[in-house]
Amino acid sequence: MSVVSPGRWEWRTFGESFGEAENAFAGEPERVQESDETYFLSVQEGDTVKVRDALMDVKHLEHVNEDGLEQWLPVMKAEFPLPATDVSAVLASLRVEAPALERDAYTLEQLLDEVVHPCGELLSVDVHKLRRRFTVAGCMAELSDVGAGGHSTRTIAVETEDPELVIAAVRKLGLAGRQNTSFPRGLKSLLHFGRFAVVDVGTNSVKFHIGEHRADGAWKTIVDRSEITRLGEGLDKSGKLEPEPMARTVDAIAGMAEEAGQAGVVDIAAVGTAGMRIASNSAELVEALQSRCGVTVEVIPGEEEARLAYRAAVAGLGIEGGSLAVFDTGGGSSQFTFGDGKSVDEQFSVDVGAVRLTEKFGLDGPVSEDVVSQATAYIAESFSRLDGRPVPDALVGLGGATTNLAAVKHELETYDADVVQGTVLDKDEVWRQIELYRTRTADERREIAGLQPKRAEVILAGACVIATVMGKLGRDSLTVSDRGLRHGLLAERFG
Secondary structure, X not given: OOOOOOOOEEEEEEEOOOHHHXXXXXXOOOEEEEEEEEEEEEOOOOOEEEEEOOXXXXXXXXXXXXXXXXXXXXXXXXXXXXXXXXXXXXXXXXXXXXXXXXXXXXXXXXXXXXXXXXXXXXEEEEEEEXXXXXXXXXXXXXXXXXXXXOEEEEEEXXXXXXXXXXXXXXXXOOOOOOOOOOHHHHHHHHXXXXXXXXXXXXXXXXXXXXXXXXXXXXXXXXXXXXXXXXXXXXXXXXXXXXXXXXXXXXXXXXXXXXXXXXXXXXXEEEEEOXXXXXXXXXXXXXXXXXXXXXXXXEEOOHHHXXXXXXXXXXXXXXXXXXXXXXEEEOOOOEEEEEEEOOEXXXXXXXXXXXXXXXXXXXXXXXXXXXXXHHHHHHHHHHOHHHOOOOOOOEEEEEOHHHHHHHHHHOOOOOOOHHHHOOOEEEHHHHHHHHXXXXXXXXXXXXXXXXXXXXXXXXXXXXHHHHHHHXXXXXOOEEEEOOOOHHHHHHHHHHO
């Protein structure tokens, strides 16, 4: 793409097919260019930094308008060897702290070998472009074939000095529903490098995770939190998602999407689980989220939910072999996966979860021992597929109920994933906590060290599920995994 002069506005999208927009590029192009360039990419949201025609070329993102158009300002075009002061400026443009530079000037090879490659936050990639230029609605428009790091994609770019003309051209091309994506961000998505986010829309809580995929393939956690929205509140009675829980959930996810944007996230994957599988009006929530914040939620089957959770648990705990049972109890369902090490033999989902049990048996406050017995008997009957199985060598529990029991065991005033991960819960501790919750109101439970306050209403139900699973599978203890569906999805979609 040509150098953008100050005041020019850009819009770009990536994909293999562009629908009706292809027609605008079917004729003879006004100009065809082929080039080989080297891009420097940062895990954070930096400027556009590349080497083309043996020159270091840096463009700074000057402004983003209300339509999402970007205005890029050229700030450097320098020859090699590059002075150390310019190297420092390049690294600042990439939001990377400059190391101690030992040379007065750097050739491209020295810059790559001594500065870029040793830094896990940076990635260099050779890019081949074949660009075809056209004029659309008074704007320069390019359709390009791009090859980078053994991957290929296509991109359409539209630019001119007048942002209104750019928007008009994008609409004329039929691409108005697509998000504007800068070239560096598109490359990072193609190469699975940078920051990526996952949203897990559960029946009781929405889990949000931002992971940073570094140049050496390692993942670094940037954000990992959850927000209890009680999406499934009233679902058992009506079979539908109620307006107020939906509104709470949309507000929470919109906030997460905004946080992801501020963190420089390249792409977001969002999945819905049991509550959205069960509800007859889940499409309303999907449409509301797409309209409000551009997040597309995919409702996944229970078996897929179980598989992803199993993958995360095995990787997170370093389990290599032996028979293994992994279960994840959520607000609307519980997922089970059986395997040997990394090999999965069987997986299934049961529509029994903490929110639904709480509503069915009134477990959000003090209850008698008889009520707990009725609840556990109901859970045991619902989990009949666990009957008659050999005792697994290891049992791993995931999900908010399990991690909260671990946090209460450790009396964590502030949740610490490193402490919770790998915690062993024996049956005596689980039943101690069942008694603790059975005898208290929700407000009294909120005073218990380690318990997430918004989980106070459903924690007794979750603990009953955990106790029942341990009994059914003949295990006196389980290992807690802080990793879950979101971690498995992150690795699979963006790893």
